[in-house]
Structures are given as structure tokens and as C-alpha cells.
Amino acid sequence: MVQTVEWKDGAVRLLDQTKLPLHVEFLDCRDYFAVAQAIRELRVRGAPAIGITAAMGVALGAQALVATDFDRFKAELWTICDHLAATRPTAVNLFWAIERMKRVVDRHQGSPIPEIKMALIDEAQAILQEDIRMCRSIGYHGALLIKNDQTILTHCNAGALATGGYGTALGVVRAAWEQGKKIRVIAGETRPVLQGARLTAWELMQDGIPVTLITDNMAGALMKQGKIHVCIVGADRISANGDVANKIGTYSVAVLARAHGIPFYVAAPSSTIDLNTISGDKIPIEERSSEEVRTALGSTHLAPPEVEVYNPAFDVTPADLITGIITERGVVEPARLSL
Numbered sequence: 142m143v144q145t146v147e148w149k150d151g152a153v154r155l156l157d158q159t160k161l162p163l164h165v166e167f168l169d170c171r172d173y174f175a176v177a178q179a180i181r182e183l184r185v186r187g188a189p190a191i192g193i194t195a196a197m198g199v200a201l202g203a204q205a206l207v208a209t210d211f212d213r214f215k216a217e218l219w220t221i222c223d224h225l226a227a228t229r230p231t232a233v234n235l236f237w238a239i240e241r242m243k244r245v246v247d248r249h250q251g252s253p254i255p256e257i258k259m260a261l262i263d264e265a266q267a268i269l270q271e272d273i274r275m276c277r278s279i280g281y282h283g284a285l286l287i288k289n290d291q292t293i294l295t296h297c298n299a300g301a302l303a304t305g306g307y308g309t310a311l312g313v314v315r316a317a318w319e320q321g322k323k324i325r326v327i328a329g330e331t332r333p334v335l336q337g338a339r340l341t342a343w344e345l346m347q348d349g350i351p352v353t354l355i356t357d358n359m360a361g362a363l364m365k366q367g368k369i370h371v372c373i374v375g376a377d378r379i380s381a382n383g384d385v386a387n388k389i390g391t392y393s394v395a396v397l398a399r400a401h402g403i404p405f406y407v408a409a410p411s412s413t414i415d416l417n418t419i420s421g422d423k424i425p426i427e428e429r430s431s432e433e434v435r436t437a438l439g440s441t442h443l444a445p446p447e448v449e450v451y452n453p454a455f456d457v458t459p460a461d462l463i464t465g466i467i468t469e470r471g472v473v474e475p476a477r478l479s480l
């Protein structure tokens with residue numbers, strides 16, 4: 142699996158996910174503006190991957206600062222943090238990672254500036270490596286829930302492409318596959334940005350994991366036909382009461398799963414849990430451009446050019462529709478999250 146994001150030769154190297162599945166192209170961001178633009182344009186996306194990338198953007202921005210006075214350096218770095226924090230509002234990992242980078246600076250008050258700059262690079266690298274370890278642990282705990290010969294429905298992309306590597310929902314799939322369980326994945330295409338069609342299908346095929354692509358409106362019929370045994374999705378923010386914000390369409394899958402008695406799991410690292418947000422209705426939901434809905438990835442027109450569009454990128458699944466939240470520490474009932 143190619144690396145989604147990495148610090149390479151003093152730049153932030155991203156796999157440009159807008160080019161997948163037909164082209165594997167990398168984008169070398171040499172300043173934090175380029176990192177922010179890549180996040181906004183979904184060249185890198187997925188809650189953990191956004192956090193890691195923003196952390197590297199902070200480290201990258203710090204290298205270019207010329208201030209020799211700590212207070213001035215800190216003030217200028219906080220401006221960089223604000224710029225990166227303004228890229229996307231829903232994935233809490235973005236803000237968690239930026240706050241973690243800020244704590245590095247505060248811990249190094251009084252240290253030489255060059256030492257702080259190095260510490261920021263080290264912290265961003267540590268966030269990446271921790272995320273990969275957490276995904277593997279999520280995979281281990283989640284695979285215990287998967288039986289041989291089961292078919293798993295997933296929505297959007299919560300794989301290596303959405304994380305530092307290995308994936309959350311797809312980390313569970315990978316772990317079950319690596320354990321020799323004969324599983325199959327049904328991937329919802331995930332209109333309008335098609336993360337399922339373009340990214341999940343590509344990612345699983347790279348690993349030789351059986352995957353079938355469906356349009357989002359097919360999920361209910363497959364459940365009714367008994368062809369789905371379990372649903373596993375990712376998350377962008379989990380509120381203190383266990384509500385989950387995830388890609389638009391997730392709530393529909395959860396309702397259908399409940400109607401058909403199918404377990405519905407959310408896989409996410411603890412960096413996605415936001416105990417400061419008391420419930421899902423308080424989670425900010427990103428609204429994206431009308432063109433994403435009116436066209437097929439900005440090309441073919443699918444609708445009248447002037448038609449009114451509503452394009453929320455996420456929805457919220459209430460805790461009572463979620464069978465369990467799979468974290469790096471194990472599987473937890475949503476209602477027990479903040480205990």
C-alpha cells in the first residue's frame with residue numbers, strides 16, 4: 142500500500158487522492174499554504190490523515206519562520222495553525238493534531254528556536270507512527286468480530302488512504318483477511334466525491350481483498366436479500382454521548398442495518414473522540430460546493446447547471462443505532478464512551 146502522507150526531504154509528500162484510481166501521483170507541498178489547499182481540495186482526506194497532514198503542515202510552516210524571539214515565533218506559528226485549522230470543520234483529528242503541535246512549542250519555551258523546529262518535525266512523525274499503530278490495534282480488535290465467510294458493507298473510505306496507513310474500518314477488513322478469514326467487502330460508491338468507488342475499491346484491490354462496488358442506493362436491497370452480514374464504517378468525530386459524524390450516507394446505512402438486524406460498527410482511533418462535544422447535533426457539518434453534486438468530479442454535468450444544491454459532506458448517526466465503536470483499546474458501547 143502506498144504511503145498516504147509522509148515527511149520527505151523537507152516537504153510534506155502526499156498521495157494525490159483526486160487522481161486515483163487511474164493515476165498514482167504524488168504532491169510535494171513545500172509550504173503550509175500548499176498543505177492547507179491540499180486538505181481543502183481533498184487531495185488528502187480522511188479524519189486521521191487530515192490530522193497527520195496538518196501536523197506536518199505546522200512543522201513545515203515552522204521551518205520557514207525567521208523569528209529568533211520565542212514569543213514572536215509562537216505568535217507566527219499560531220497564525221499558521223489557524224490557517225490549517227480553517228481548512229475543514231468536521232474531523233476533530235485536525236484540531237486534536239494542531240493542539241498537540243502547539244503543546245510542543247509551549248513545552249519548549251526558552252529553548253533555542255532551531256531545537257523547537259526539530260521537535261515539531263519529530264512530533265508530526267510521532268503522530269503518523271502512532272496512527273499506524275492505532276489502526277493496526279483497531280484492526281486486531283475489530284477482526285475478532287468478523288466471522289469466516291462474512292460479507293462486510295462499508296461506506297466511503299476509511300482505509301489506509303484515510304489514515305497514516307492500514308486504515309480503521311478497512312483496518313478491520315485487512316486484519317480479518319490477514320488472519321485467513323474468507324471475507325468479502327461491499328463498497329458503497331459514496332456520492333458525490335466517490336471515495337468508495339475511487340478509493341476503497343482501488344485500495345482493497347491493491348491488497349487482493351475481494352470487493353464489489355455498489356451504488357449507495359443498493360445497500361438496502363442487499364441487506365433485505367441477506368447478502369450483508371456486518372457494516373463497518375469510519376468516523377470523523379465521535380461526540381461524548383457516542384453519536385458519530387461520518388460521510389454523508391452513513392446514517393442511512395445505519396438505519397437500514399437496524400431495520401434488517403445487521404450489526405453496525407464504527408471504527409476509529411481515540412483521536413476521533415471529542416468529549417468536549419456533548420452530542421452529535423453539536424458537531425459542525427461541512428458543506429461543500431454545489432459543483433460536487435451537479436457534476437461527476439467536476440467534469441460531466443449530471444444536472445442543470447443552475448439547479449439548487451444542498452451538499453453536506455457528513456451526517457450524524459445516533460449512538461443507539463451503533464452496535465459498537467472499535468478503538469485501539471477495544472470495542473466499546475457508544476453510551477459508555479465518556480465513562
Ligand SMILES: CSC[C@H]1O[C@H](OP(=O)(O)O)[C@H](O)[C@@H]1O
Nearest residue numbers: 186187188297299303375387388
Ligand atoms: C478513517 S476516517 C475516514 C472518514 O473521512 C471521510 O471523509 P472525507 O473523505 O470527506 O475526508 C469519511 O467520512 C470517512 O469515513
